[in-house]
Amino acid sequence: METLKLRTGGRGEPAVLLLHGLGATGAVWHGLAELLDHRLLVPDLPGHGGSAPLPAYSFPAMAAAVAAGLAESGPVVVVGHSLGGVLALELASGRHGLAVAGVLALGVKVVWSEAELDRAAAMAARAPRLFPAREDAEVAYLKVSGLTGIAPADPAGVVETPDGWRLSLDAAAFGVGAPDVRSLLAQARCPVVLAAGENDPMSRPEQLRALAAGAVTLPALGHNAHVEDPAALLPLLTKLTERDG
Known part of the structure; x- marks a missing residue:
């Protein structure tokens, strides 16, 4: 098993780093990847797919493992879904040696019950x-x-x-806990877009808007909006990549 299984491809800068959600693999980004005219970095997260597990799971530990496995320092635009969205925000803090030019965090669960x-x-x-x-x-x-x-x-x-x-x-990755999204947003050193599907039961658009007034609702889509309709993400991602360019 590789330390970090990484799919790469495409051409065009800035590079786009695609981070999947808990339980999935980088394969979920196939539809979006086909639509992007950018160099792509698509890992399986630690403990998922072909990537090695971690001794213990936390958002900083997972983000650090992703950054270390890229063998480059950026700049990159990061698109993350659910758990991957939290890791995108963690990377945006600059704590892990990766220059992040922008983040699109999709379907991040921000309210957790005991x-x-x-x-x-x-x-x-x-x-x-x-x-x-x-x-x-x-x-x-x-x-x-x-x-x-x-x-x-x-x-x-x-x-x-x-x-x-x-x-x-x-x-063991299920034990990563609940993210402090408000704090992560405050620490981000780049533009951040929060988004969720209109019908996402885990990441309600109104909950995201309570943290960021500009949070985007994707009509008629659910938690895996990036799989259901990859093209729906393009306008949001284009704004981030054009800003970097």
């Missing part, structure tokens, strides 16, 4: 579930990543063991 945090902690403590067939593990991968019915399973999302198939996701 019950939700308890469930996440319980999931982080569970042993990996084993499945008799690859297809069964792929169904579980799609469910965990919220991609059921809107995307195919990434082969890197599951792995075969002597006892059966399991998710490649390190379940």
Whole structure:
């Protein structure tokens, strides 16, 4: 397993770093990547897909691992979904040696109940579930990543063991906790756009607007808006890349 599995491609500056959400892999950005005329950096986050797990998970630790695995210092525009959006904001602080020119944070969950945090902690403590067939593990991968019915399973999302198939996701990543998004926004050293799908049950547009008056609502889309309609992100991303240029 690679320290950080990184897909690269495309041409044109600034480079765009695409960070997926919890449980997914970099494959979720395929549709958006096809629409962008930029150099692309698309990792699997630590403990996901083909990237190695971390000894412990925190937003700073995950962001630091991503920055270290890029082998470049930027500038980059970062697009992050959900957990990836939090990591994009963490990178925007400048604490991790990556020059970030702009951030589009999509579908970031900013309000957490104690019950939700308890469930996440319980999931982080569970042993990996084993499945008799690859297809069964792929169904579980799609469910965990919220991609059921809107995307195919990434082969890197599951792995075969002597006892059966399991998710490649390190379940301990569920224990990363709740982000202090207000603080991260205050610490960002670049322009930041917050956005969420109109029908996103996890990241409500009104919750984002309470933190940033200019937060964008993407009509008729859900939590995985970047998969449902990649083109919906283009106007937001264009503003950030043109500002950098």
